[in-house]
Amino acid sequence: MTPEEWVGLAIVCALGAMSPGPSLAFVLRNTINGGRRRGLTTAVGHGIGIGVYAFAFVAVLSGILVSFPSVEKGLRWMGVILLLLFGGLMLISKQNGEEESQDSLGENAFLAGFSIAFFNPKIAAWMVAVYSQFVQANATLATKFGMGILAFGIDAGWYAIVAVFFGGSIAKHLQSKSEMIDRLVGALLIGFGFYLAFW
Secondary structure, three states: OOOHHHHHHHHHHHHHHHHHHHHHHHHHHHHHHHHHHHHHHHHHHHHHHHHHHHHHHHHHHHHHHHHOOHHHHHHHHHHHHHHHHHHHHHHHHHOOOOOOOOOHHHHHEEEHHHHHHHHHHHHHHHHHHHHOOOOOOOOOHHHHHHHHHHHHHHHHHHHHHHHHHHOOOHHHHHOOHHHHHHHHHHHHHHHHHHHHHHH
16 A cells, blocks of 8 residues: 555545444443543444454455455445445434443443444445445555554544543534534545546
């Protein structure tokens, strides 16, 4: 991958991490209820879940491209369509304030953070949308690890910032602006999707 491609991947990963949703609400709840340490533990667990998911997806996808090189263009267009779809849904979405229940995992912040990332079916669609634009059939093991580590670092880093700085009234303010943030991120994703379509 070129430096420009790494930057592009990092930007899209950051947009995905920053988008308000169940993960953000859960990290905030753990921080408010259990303090910064619990929030940070949740953030690290969530980041590892995303990183493992990303590495596994990249490894499988590169293997598919080696065996079936003709599907590369189709996968890239599928990714572009999903990016546009995600962006469009975020533009029209309305937050209802509900959180996904993870009470059964509430006592283990790390496991809860990992589970809400790794077992979220939306993450699979997100991986197809994003990583299909960057994965190559000849990707080295170092590149695959790098893509997983990048996903982990950005995700865990963002939620660690949330846990440390966005407690209390700041958290409530952030959640109250979730529709506006969603629309901004949605517009950026649509723009990135069109850029990839004509890149």
